[in-house]
Amino acid sequence: MYSVEVQHISKSYTVKKATTPALKDISFAVKKGELFGIIGPDGAGKTSLFRILTTLLLADEGTATVEGLDVVKAYKAIREQVGYMPGRFSLYQDLTVKENLDFFATIFNTSVEENYDLIKDIYVQIEPFRDRKAGKLSGGMKQKLALSCALIHRPKVLFLDEPTTGVDAVSRKEFWEMLKRLKEQGITILVSTPYMDEAEMCDRVALMQNGSILSIDTPQQIVASFAQTMLAVRSASMLQLLNKVRASSFVENAYPSGIYHHVILKQQATADQLQQELSAAAFADLEIKKGQPTIEDCFMQLMRI
Numbered sequence: 001m002y003s004v005e006v007q008h009i010s011k012s013y014t015v016k017k018a019t020t021p022a023l024k025d026i027s028f029a030v031k032k033g034e035l036f037g038i039i040g041p042d043g044a045g046k047t048s049l050f051r052i053l054t055t056l057l058l059a060d061e062g063t064a065t066v067e068g069l070d071v072v073k074a075y076k077a078i079r080e081q082v083g084y085m086p087g088r089f090s091l092y093q094d095l096t097v098k099e100n101l102d103f104f105a106t107i108f109n110t111s112v113e114e115n116y117d118l119i120k121d122i123y124v125q126i127e128p129f130r131d132r133k134a135g136k137l138s139g140g141m142k143q144k145l146a147l148s149c150a151l152i153h154r155p156k157v158l159f160l161d162e163p164t165t166g167v168d169a170v171s172r173k174e175f176w177e178m179l180k181r182l183k184e185q186g187i188t189i190l191v192s193t194p195y196m197d198e199a200e201m202c203d204r205v206a207l208m209q210n211g212s213i214l215s216i217d218t219p220q221q222i223v224a225s226f227a228q229t230m231l232a233v234r235s236a237s238m239l240q241l242l243n244k245v246r247a248s249s250f251v252e253n254a255y256p257s258g259i260y261h262h263v264i265l266k267q268q269a270t271a272d273q274l275q276q277e278l279s280a281a282a283f284a285d286l287e288i289k290k291g292q293p294t295i296e297d298c299f300m301q302l303m304r305i
């Protein structure tokens with residue numbers, strides 16, 4: 001049984017006669033208890049998809065169910081079963097931490113005490129600031145409060161729209177630890193992120209771009225399906241090196257990645273051929289080695305197809 005099923009969903013926005021397609025014939029399913037990532041850059045369509053699944057936006061075409069309930073016909077029932085943490089800060093800035101939590105509990109006809117066990121792990125970290133106004137919290141603290149509020153009615157499915165955007169690296173790591181613990185409690189989690197490195201924390205991921213899903217699989221399988229030869233190159237003059245490899249007839253694609261440039265060779269080309277070409281150009285401190293593709297490399301390749 002699936003927790004979320006999406007079939008042929010499309011959505012466009014029309015502003016002053018200009019139409020922007022946000023979702024183009026999207027289909028996928030998320031299993032119960034799965035931690036499912038939707039990875040894609042700004043404008044990929046992640047927010048539109050989450051708003052449709054949380055019954056806040058109507059699709060133009062297609063159908064979707066959450067916990068077996070249709071997002072259009074059974075929107076009221078779905079709202080009781082899902083928790084939604086929107087991308088932009090969703091809390092009441094002028095209410096304190098405690099007041100925000102009480103407010104969200106009250107609108108769902110429950111109390112903080114009744115569900116304390118579920119949020120305890122997260123809430124203890126913000127409890128020392130319980131009387132501080134939400135608007136005066138740090139980014140990481142706001143994020144923890146927003147997650148506590150999204151959980152306060154014990155949802156079966158949690159939708160988190162870019163929860164780690166603008167949050168420091170330590171808080172990001174802590175956040176993913178929290179998500180793993182929530183998953184262990186049987187909650188299905190859909191989380192969107194523009195950060196490729198977060199993909200490996202998910203059971204499965206959908207890579208999205210321009211309203212389409214490019215690939216859906218486990219992060220391990222996505223990386224394993226990378227079929228081409230990838231090299232990592234560097235030298236004392238990185239810009240000239242990048243221009244040189246991009247101009248090479250052996251190279252399909254090249255882009256900066258950390259302290260190296262990642263270079264994807266054309267199907268018939270070999271590492272030796274590129275090595276000879278670069279050696280002839282006499283780059284100082286030239287280093288060429290076989291690269292280990294990451295999800296980001298897979299995404300870069302898929303975007304080109």
Ligand SMILES: Nc1ncnc2c1ncn2[C@@H]1O[C@H](COP(=O)(O)OP(=O)(O)OP(=O)(O)O)[C@@H](O)[C@H]1O
Pocket residue numbers: 013014015020021022040041042043044045046047048049
């Ligand atoms: N209310 C709207 N009116 C007009 N265009 C919109 C509206 N909402 C989204 N769009 C456009 O639809 C496309 C998908 O946007 P969406 O917000 O769903 O993507 P996203 O992946 O969440 O990106 P972001 O992180 O930038 O919000 C973008 O081109 C965006 O400009």
